Amino acid sequence: MASVLIPARPAPPTYPPRRSLLVGSAFATTGAAMFVLTLVGLYLSARHASNGAWFKTPDAINIPLTQPNMQFLTLLVSSVMMQWAVYAIARNYRSHAYLALGITVLTGLAFVNQSLFLFKQMGLKMSAQEGPYFYALAGGHVALVCIGIVFIFLMTFRALGGQFSSRYPDGLSAAAIYWHTMVGLYGVIWLAVYIAK
Amino acid sequence: MTVTDLEAPPLTEEASSPEPGAIAAERAAIDSVAGTADHKTIGRLMMGCSLAHLVVFVIFGALWNADLASGGDLLPSSLSDRFQLNHQFGIVLCGILPLLLGLAIYIVPLQVGAQSIAMPRAAALSFWAWMLASDLFLIAVLLNGAFGGGNEKMARLGNVAVGALSIALLVGAVAVVTTVISMRAPGLTLAKVPAFTFSMLVAGSLWMFTLPGVLAHVVILQISRPDVSTVTTAATDRFGWLFAQPSIYIVAIPVLGIAADVVPVMTGQRQRMTAVVQGLIGLSGLLAFGTWAQLPVARETLVWVVFAVASAIPALGLLGSLSDLLRTGGKPNLASPMLFSLLSLLLLVLAGAVGLLGGIDTAGTDPLLGFGSTLVLGQTYLVIAAAITGGLGGCFYWGTKIWGSALPDNAGRVLAPVAFLGGFLAGGAHVALAVAAAGSASGSSPDPAPYAGIAAAGLVLLGLALFASLGATLDASRRDGDGDGFADPWGGHTLEWFTTSPPPPENFTEALPPLESAEPLLDLAEAKGS
Numbered sequence: 032m033a034s035v036l037i038p039a040r041p042a043p044p045t046y047p048p049r050r051s052l053l054v055g056s057a058f059a060t061t062g063a064a065m066f067v068l069t070l071v072g073l074y075l076s077a078r079h080a081s082n083g084a085w086f087k088t089p090d091a092i093n094i095p096l097t098q099p100n101m102q103f104l105t106l107l108v109s110s111v112m113m114q115w116a117v118y119a120i121a122r123n124y125r126s127h128a129y130l131a132l133g134i135t136v137l138t139g140l141a142f143v144n145q146s147l148f149l150f151k152q153m154g155l156k157m158s159a160q161e162g163p164y165f166y167a168l169a170g171g172h173v174a175l176v177c178i179g180i181v182f183i184f185l186m187t188f189r190a191l192g193g194q195f196s197s198r199y200p201d202g203l204s205a206a207a208i209y210w211h212t213m214v215g216l217y218g219v220i221w222l223a224v225y226i227a228k
Numbered sequence: 229m230t231v232t233d234l235e236a237p238p239l240t241e242e243a244s245s246p247e248p249g250a251i252a253a254e255r256a257a258i259d260s261v262a263g264t265a266d267h268k269t270i271g272r273l274m275m276g277c278s279l280a281h282l283v284v285f286v287i288f289g290a291l292w293n294a295d296l297a298s299g300g301d302l303l304p305s306s307l308s309d310r311f312q313l314n315h316q317f318g319i320v321l322c323g324i325l326p327l328l329l330g331l332a333i334y335i336v337p338l339q340v341g342a343q344s345i346a347m348p349r350a351a352a353l354s355f356w357a358w359m360l361a362s363d364l365f366l367i368a369v370l371l372n373g374a375f376g377g378g379n380e381k382m383a384r385l386g387n388v389a390v391g392a393l394s395i396a397l398l399v400g401a402v403a404v405v406t407t408v409i410s411m412r413a414p415g416l417t418l419a420k421v422p423a424f425t426f427s428m429l430v431a432g433s434l435w436m437f438t439l440p441g442v443l444a445h446v447v448i449l450q451i452s453r454p455d456v457s458t459v460t461t462a463a464t465d466r467f468g469w470l471f472a473q474p475s476i477y478i479v480a481i482p483v484l485g486i487a488a489d490v491v492p493v494m495t496g497q498r499q500r501m502t503a504v505v506q507g508l509i510g511l512s513g514l515l516a517f518g519t520w521a522q523l524p525v526a527r528e529t530l531v532w533v534v535f536a537v538a539s540a541i542p543a544l545g546l547l548g549s550l551s552d553l554l555r556t557g558g559k560p561n562l563a564s565p566m567l568f569s570l571l572s573l574l575l576l577v578l579a580g581a582v583g584l585l586g587g588i589d590t591a592g593t594d595p596l597l598g599f600g601s602t603l604v605l606g607q608t609y610l611v612i613a614a615a616i617t618g619g620l621g622g623c624f625y626w627g628t629k630i631w632g633s634a635l636p637d638n639a640g641r642v643l644a645p646v647a648f649l650g651g652f653l654a655g656g657a658h659v660a661l662a663v664a665a666a667g668s669a670s671g672s673s674p675d676p677a678p679y680a681g682i683a684a685a686g687l688v689l690l691g692l693a694l695f696a697s698l699g700a701t702l703d704a705s706r707r708d709g710d711g712d713g714f715a716d717p718w719g720g721h722t723l724e725w726f727t728t729s730p731p732p733p734e735n736f737t738e739a740l741p742p743l744e745s746a747e748p749l750l751d752l753a754e755a756k757g758s
Binding site: 049050051052053054055058059061062063065066069070072073076157162163164166167170171 | 347398399401402403405406407409411432433436437439441443444447448449451452453519
């Protein structure tokens with residue numbers, strides 16, 4: 032039998048992958064981080080200028096430590112889950128990725144709930160000297176976490192629609208960059224506001 | 229007569245049967261502007277609107293200075309206070325940054341050989357959010373609000389508008405910077421990107437470090453439910469750092485890139501020191517990082533003095549490297565972009581010299597000479613004028629590319645010195661006042677009226693240059709399509725000149741030339757010549 036030679040097809044042109052979502056998210060995350068870090072700086076500066084008068088008013092408003100510690104723990108768990116999602120999608124373990132994303136969103140919502148509970152428990156009034164600084168910082172971070180939850184939610188839907196895979200995991204990686212940064216920023220707030228108060 | 233007796237007027241022929249084609253065309257025209265994600269349309273809109281806003285806020289500045297010169301007789305005091313405190317916000321956030329951002333949204337994707345901008349809908353969002361916030365800020369200023377206003381709600385509206393402006397500009401900067409990083413054509417490394425693109429990478433990154441700081445102050449101020457006096461003092465206490473060095477230099481970084489792109493083309497030579505130019509642009513970014521200097525105490529430190537003293541180095545270095553091209557080449561083409569570029573660099577050098585004075589004054593335990601805040605205002609005007617002059621240079625250089633018809637070069641040759649003179653007078657007058665005040669005996673401060681009068685005249689000249697440029701861009705956009713399609717009036721070296729003017733929707737219809745250097749079109753011409 033005569034062998035038939037099949038001409039090799041020319042290789043398709045290779046273009047570098049478009050990483051716009053990943054790069055854009057990284058830059059936007061930088062802006063969000065600068066926003067929170069500026070608020071931390073302003074908070075510390077104003078607290079220093081008050082000569083230790085903050086949180087020592089006659090009403091004796093105190094910041095309980097249990098809630099912030101639990102919040103930090105919750106966010107750390109969510110960070111691990113987020114990374115699990117990235118790991119799973121990079122290996123096409125789609126069910127694992129969906130599970131991890133779901134837990135990340137849930138822990139994020141739990142953090143928001145804990146934050147609101149803490150604000151209510153503290154009872155710090157906006158008219159107090161430290162009120163605007165505290166709520167701008169803690170509330171601003173909670174708002175950014177809410178944006179992160181929406182971001183992860185959207186990426187989850189896109190993953191469910193089959194847009195992300197081991198060949199193109201950028202959406203989940205982008206969400207992870209943002210989320211890990213939010214967790215790191217909460218670490219700064221936890222230390223500067225709740226521990227070293 | 230009862231109501232039922234009323235009869236509707238008879239419908240005219242036109243009203244009863246409108247031409248469906250005309251309506252469809254009108255809707256398509258509205259859609260093409262309001263619903264577009266094309267970076268070219270967004271960039272054009274942003275540039276045109278920012279030029280209009282610039283004219284308004286520069287005139288506000290001129291009116292405040294004129295009022296100061298007249299001893300407060302020209303304007304009611306509340307209006308004068310509002311113009312004094314708000315014109316810098318307007319010039320920077322509603323004028324210069326969006327002008328440069330609009331230029332970048334249009335030009336950067338072309339310079340990197342991309343078919344569109346990264347995240348085009350984000351770029352569109354940036355424009356519309358900026359437009360809304362700009363107009364809200366203007367309304368707040370005019371309705372007795374914003375900083376220095378007497379109406380509490382309008383004062384808070386002005387504050388919110390500043391926050392919205394920061395977010396809008398940030399979103400646009402993210403789109404531009406992401407384009408530079410992730411949309412470059414194969415073979416176009418960062419070391420080979422044109423200078424303007426590189427400067428926007430640096431400037432956009434700096435804006436991302438600086439504008440969130442402004443937003444943080446806006447948030448704290450807003451949630452404290454401020455009264456009018458708190459908002460008024462916030463203009464200097466909370467936001468004053470944005471208009472002082474080092475932060476004010478964030479508006480000037482793209483000017484270096486524009487000059488570094490224009491001068492080699494006008495001298496017909498290859499930029500031989502690309503790495504040096506990129507290094508100087510990077511250094512300008514480093515020296516413009518001023519988020520750390522928000523509190524007044526930070527502006528009395530040795531680090532601040534170092535930043536102040538070194539601020540002239542990038543512009544001076546770039547002038548040096550460009551003068552090498554001027555010296556070794558033939559007769560340079562002294563077209564309007566060349567004049568705008570060189571004069572903007574000169575203004576930046578002057579601003580750096582003023583920064584040096586400020587640094588010397590600050591070094592030591594007490595102010596050495598006591599120049600005060602007037603020196604800062606003078607320097608701010610110089611940097612602002614440099615950014616405006618450089619931005620207009622970009623408009624004239626890429627005018628054919630953007631509007632399809634060249635902006636009149638002869639007019640540009642007149643407007644460039646006018647803008648330079650305006651900036652020089654506006655900034656120089658306040659610097660002279662600061663020096664005169666420092667030199668006078670204690671208790672006998674000089675009369676500010678003549679200095680303020682000169683500054684007002686300078687700002688009027690700057691406003692005239694802007695107004696004429698706005699008119700030229702409107703005229704050019706009206707003549708859209710008059711060009712011969714491939715119009716390149718300068719013999720450009722970089723990729724944006726490889727396509728038609730204005731470019732088609734997908735930017736490039738032909739395969740890009742080999743990207744072996746920062747000047748692929750020059751490579752192509754040399755290869756054809758040999």
